[in-house]
Amino acid sequence: MDTLLIAxxxxxxxxxxxxxxxxxxxxxxxxxxxxxxxxxxxxxxxxYFTYLVHSxxxxxxxxxxxxxxxxxxxxxxxxxxxxxxxxxxxxxxxxGTYALGLIIRESVRGLTGGLYLSVPEPISGSISIxxxxxxxxxGVIVTITLLVMAAxxxxxxxxxxxxxxRASLENPSLARxxxxxxxxxxxxxxxxxxxxxxxxxxxxxxxxxxFADLGIRFLIQGFVAVMVGGxxxxxxxxxxxxxxxxxxxxxxxxxxxxxxxxxxxxxxxxFIKLRPQGxxxxxxxxx
Amino acid sequence: xxxxxxxxxxxxxxxxxxxxxxxxxxxxxxxxIRPDWANASEGPIRxxxxxxxxxxxxxxxxxxxxxxxxxxxxxxDSGGLLGRPIExxxxxxxxxxxxAVGNVRKLIQRDKVxxxxxxxxxxxxxxxxxxxxxxxxxxxIYPEGYEGKECTPYxxxxxxxxxxxCDQFIPWLIKNGGKRFALPGSNYVWPQTxxxxxxxxxxxxxxxxxxxxxxxxxxxxxxxxxxxxISNKVDVVFNxxxxxxxxxxxxxxxxxxxxxNGGRLGCVYYDENFLEMNQAHEIEGLASSLDYYKxxxxxxxxxxxIQSAYDKQFPAKFRFSAGSAxxxxxxxxxxxxxxxxxxxxxxxxxxAAALNHAKIAEGPGGPAEMAPGKRHCKMNMYIxxxxxxxxxxxxxxxxxVDPKEC
Numbered sequence: 173m174d175t176l177l178i179a180x181x182x183x184x185x186x187x188x189x190x191x192x193x194x195x196x197x198x199x200x201x202x203x204x205x206x207x208x209x210x211x212x213x214x215x216x217x218x219x220y221f222t223y224l225v226h227s228x229x230x231x232x233x234x235x236x237x238x239x240x241x242x243x244x245x246x247x248x249x250x251x252x253x254x255x256x257x258x259x260x261x262x263x264x265x266x267x268g269t270y271a272l273g274l275i276i277r278e279s280v281r282g283l284t285g286g287l288y289l290s291v292p293e294p295i296s297g298s299i300s301i302x303x304x305x306x307x308x309x310x311g312v313i314v315t316i317t318l319l320v321m322a323a324x325x326x327x328x329x330x331x332x333x334x335x336x337x338r339a340s341l342e343n344p345s346l347a348r349x350x351x352x353x354x355x356x357x358x359x360x361x362x363x364x365x366x367x368x369x370x371x372x373x374x375x376x377x378x379x380x381x382x383f384a385d386l387g388i389r390f391l392i393q394g395f396v397a398v399m400v401g402g403x404x405x406x407x408x409x410x411x412x413x414x415x416x417x418x419x420x421x422x423x424x425x426x427x428x429x430x431x432x433x434x435x436x437x438x439x440x441x442x443f444i445k446l447r448p449q450g451x452x453x454x455x456x457x458x459x
Numbered sequence: 460x461x462x463x464x465x466x467x468x469x470x471x472x473x474x475x476x477x478x479x480x481x482x483x484x485x486x487x488x489x490x491x492i493r494p495d496w497a498n499a500s501e502g503p504i505r506x507x508x509x510x511x512x513x514x515x516x517x518x519x520x521x522x523x524x525x526x527x528x529x530x531x532x533x534x535x536d537s538g539g540l541l542g543r544p545i546e547x548x549x550x551x552x553x554x555x556x557x558x559a560v561g562n563v564r565k566l567i568q569r570d571k572v573x574x575x576x577x578x579x580x581x582x583x584x585x586x587x588x589x590x591x592x593x594x595x596x597x598x599x600i601y602p603e604g605y606e607g608k609e610c611t612p613y614x615x616x617x618x619x620x621x622x623x624x625c626d627q628f629i630p631w632l633i634k635n636g637g638k639r640f641a642l643p644g645s646n647y648v649w650p651q652t653x654x655x656x657x658x659x660x661x662x663x664x665x666x667x668x669x670x671x672x673x674x675x676x677x678x679x680x681x682x683x684x685x686x687x688x689i690s691n692k693v694d695v696v697f698n699x700x701x702x703x704x705x706x707x708x709x710x711x712x713x714x715x716x717x718x719x720n721g722g723r724l725g726c727v728y729y730d731e732n733f734l735e736m737n738q739a740h741e742i743e744g745l746a747s748s749l750d751y752y753k754x755x756x757x758x759x760x761x762x763x764x765i766q767s768a769y770d771k772q773f774p775a776k777f778r779f780s781a782g783s784a785x786x787x788x789x790x791x792x793x794x795x796x797x798x799x800x801x802x803x804x805x806x807x808x809x810x811a812a813a814l815n816h817a818k819i820a821e822g823p824g825g826p827a828e829m830a831p832g833k834r835h836c837k838m839n840m841y842i843x844x845x846x847x848x849x850x851x852x853x854x855x856x857x858x859x860v861d862p863k864e865c
Binding site: 174175178179182183186278281285286287288289290292297298300305307379380381383384385386388389420421424425428429430433 | 513514515516517518521646672673674675677678679680682683684686690702703706707710711714715716732733735736737738775776777
């Protein structure tokens with residue numbers, strides 16, 4: 173019973189981390205139709221920014237709040253300068269964003285000297301119930317993930333900005349005819365996705381510490397999650413991420429971790445083969 | 460108009476190709492450090508450093524290159540070797556074996572170096588040793604602590620091996636932690652081999668192994684492992700998980716109350732660089748077993764001199780630390796210097812024969828000597844315990860420890 177409680181909490185918290193990382197990736201993939209291979213490095217930048225804020229002596233929570241703004245702003249600039257040139261060719265977009273990611277990753281490696289650096293949790297310690305210990309910060313991550321998920325959904329489903337985003341995805345030329353600046357909407361959507369990645373990085377850096385390859389770990393998992401969940405809708409990638417996150421945290425409890433690691437991908441491939449449209453096949457944002 | 464534009468761009472394209480191929484030919488990751496004096500009759504002795512200046516092991520490779528720069532400068536300033544100056548050639552192995560083989564081939568075939576020092580991971584050593592030794596007919600010194608079992612002729616290892624890491628360390632862990640061991644490790648050759656050795660020492664010292672388990676190299680969530688450690692009442696976690704997994708693993712162990720309930724963390728490769736991966740309180744009491752710690756400078760004047768000379772020349776972020784192979788590089792280069800002096804030539808067989816029993820009286824952490832016929836190095840070993848983000852030396856070997864290899 174004790175182990176079951178601990179296991180459920182740990183699996184839930186890791187699932188939440190994966191959802192948080194995939195959210196921005198999923199929004200860019202579903203709402204803009206391009207796969208952003210630099211998404212993992214946006215996560216890394218969020219983490220690095222938080223570390224920077226911490227290293228100059230400012231409080232970590234300030235870093236966590238400022239990271240999404242900084243990474244979002246960078247995402248906006250990169251979209252204007254680079255990414256928008258690739259909308260016509262999604263495959264080239266993958267390579268282009270991969271190159272961006274490589275540049276960011278190696279720059280951070282240079283800046284950190286390739287070392288692993290720790291950032292303290294703003295709320296550290298663990299909540300003890302009897303002999304059981306639950307890490308407080310992981311609980312905070314679960315809560316924030318739920319809030320961010322709800323807020324992102326509300327933004328896309330109920331605001332006029334969300335309406336414009338969906339219109340630009342559905343029929344760009346008609347949207348332009350209706351007076352929507354689609355290029356502005358694309359920039360804003362990309363920046364929003366980048367900001368979510370920045371937030372994810374800022375929240376997870378106290379758990380995993382800062383290192384240049386932080387993003388790669390999540391990038392591959394993130395893509396599998398988007399494929400399993402289904403591209404095109406808001407709910408798809410989120411559902412896929414919960415599934416992949418839960419499985420990859422749960423399977424090591426049952427079997428050798430080396431086998432579990434492979435099995436997650438095998439199961440994902442089988443699932444995509446049987447259901448190519450993914451878990452949720454709809455398009456856009458359900459209200 | 461259109462036509463001229465096209466011609467211009469083609470010409471520019473050709474120009475770019477020429478520039479790019481020139482860059483590739485010269486090699487953007489190569490450095491040549493020429494001595495500032497020359498020997499009239501013979502050219503300089505050529506020392507090749509092949510190490511990971513970029514990529515995931517860049518933090519260690521840059522340190523090793525810096526150590527070589529420092530020592531070569533010292534040797535050249537005091538008159539060189541056999542009256543000849545040393546020219547230092549540094550090639551980047553980029554933490555990538557396929558890049559490395561090409562760059563090392565440049566050192567061997569184009570630059571015709573007399574010795575190669577380098578390689579950090581075992582896979583790197585395995586990738587480049589054939590290029591250097593069999594096809595290159597050159598001497599090779601591998602400076603990093605590793606899992607042992609490398610017995611290739613002309614390949615000399617100057618970092619600590621499992622016997623040196625474990626023989627003193629495990630009885631200490633049993634005494635200062637307890638008898639019940641867990642052996643978690645990343646799934647590759649070093650953790651598997653060192654755990655196999657540790658298992659023997661643990662069992663012969665009266666300890667028991669509760670479980671031994673391996674994880675994918677990029678795994679960063681260890682909740683099931685931590686839960687097993689806690690529920691099985693493990694006394695000592697002998698960790699062979701490597702970064703990036705090790706930092707979240709230690710954090711999760713701490714949060715689950717492992718150290719609070721008297722558990723002991725042991726990890727042989729942990730040096731000063733890794734202390735930063737976690738907050739100090741999370742790894743308080745972690746014990747490691749290495750050939751050098753920075754705090755040794757407090758009571759060993761030789762270590763203090765080496766450490767301060769390095770810090771003065773390279774005040775940047777690449778630390779002189781045991782885990783980065785800085786000490787192995789230092790030892791390797793100085794042992795080779797002693798061997799060349801004894802042999803009186805740089806002929807490979809003569810130097811190898813002298814290196815077989817070479818000794819140095821001064822090095823980081825104390826003197827060192829090659830174990831004759833073993834091509835591995837005897838050295839002092841220390842046990843350091845992390846306290847408040849620093850190491851404290853709690854035990855030291857009585858004299859040089861035998862590598863027990865080959």
